[in-house]
Amino acid sequence: MGKEKTHINLVVIGHVDSGKSTTTGHLIYKLGGIDKRTIEKFEKESSEMGKGSFKYAWVLDKLKAERERGITIDIALWQFETPKYHYTVIDAPGHRDFIKNMITGTSQADVALLVVPAEAGGFEGAFSKEGQTREHALLAFTLGVKQMIVGINKMDSCNYSEDRFNEIQKEVAMYLKKVGYNPEKVPFVAISGFVGDNMVEKSTNMSWYKGKTLVEALDTMEAPKRPSDKPLRLPLQDVYKIGGIGTVPVGRVETGILKAGMVLTFAPVGLTTECKSVEMHHEVMEQAVPGDNVGFNVKNVSVKELKRGYVASDSKNDPAKGCATFLAQSSS
Known part of the structure; x- marks a missing residue:
């Protein structure tokens, strides 16, 4: 489809x-x-x-x-x-x-x-x-x-x-x-x-x-511009344990590209592991780009080690870090 x-x-x-x-x-x-x-x-x-x-x-x-x-x-x-x-x-x-x-x-x-x-x-x-x-x-x-x-x-x-x-x-x-x-x-x-x-x-x-x-x-909606040239950022929406496969985090690629074989770091805990495969709509993908909602299988990580809200990034390309300060817009 x-x-x-x-x-x-x-x-x-x-x-x-x-x-x-x-x-x-x-x-x-x-x-x-x-x-x-x-x-x-x-x-x-x-x-x-x-x-x-x-x-x-x-x-x-x-x-x-x-x-x-x-x-x-x-x-x-x-x-x-x-x-x-x-x-x-x-x-x-x-x-x-x-x-x-x-x-x-x-x-x-x-x-x-x-x-x-x-x-x-x-x-x-x-x-x-x-x-x-x-x-x-x-x-x-x-x-x-x-x-x-x-x-x-x-x-x-x-x-x-x-x-x-x-x-x-x-x-x-x-x-x-x-x-x-x-x-x-x-x-x-x-x-x-x-x-x-x-x-x-x-x-x-x-x-x-x-x-x-x-x-x-x-x-009539405008297609969003997808920043695939930026470093990978993928906030986790959920983490599942799938029988016969293992731990599968799920989320949307916000920036960058996710592909099998990539070594990922999960912020804020600093956990590092390899991405074994990427799927969207039950189809294996060579790579996922911004806007794709995907599930990806990770090596030697239990479901308990990852949580919704963690951010996956490429450990070799500007991995996600915590910030000291941020600006916010308040609406009273």
């Missing part, structure tokens, strides 16, 4: 119950790497449990559960293709206790999709000071995700009201401007992740809406 297309990492953010799982599941379901048999299996299970109406979210929940239980880390299921790009979805849960995950996930993203619910009371709750919408948008900008799309979701719950769409767009645009985004460059898409309005095809329920579909909006 998508070798010749530019790779873009997408983080889906927004308040819990905004419909992130359904929206993301819908995209993966329609455009992604899930085979028909898996979908049919999920549909059967969801209807047996009386959750047939949640089949898109169910796809995502099943993938999460399988990943959490350690069953094959299949990044291939977390991707989809638009006509122009190859997207990998980085999961960012909505609950407050998951802000840590949100930070590690968002820091790897090129584009953020902010899902905002249009239902009565839903938007007000999600956009209140207690809701997570504002916090997620601020975090995305602070962590360097400069491209955003806003999906105004659940339009079916407000009878596809143009007034409701305009009201939400105005309020969210004002906040995004305050955070640092240019609202004129942020597509606002009227969608229903559940029904499918304006997800892949133009909706027939909103003749007033003249904007793009969600897929069209994703295709």
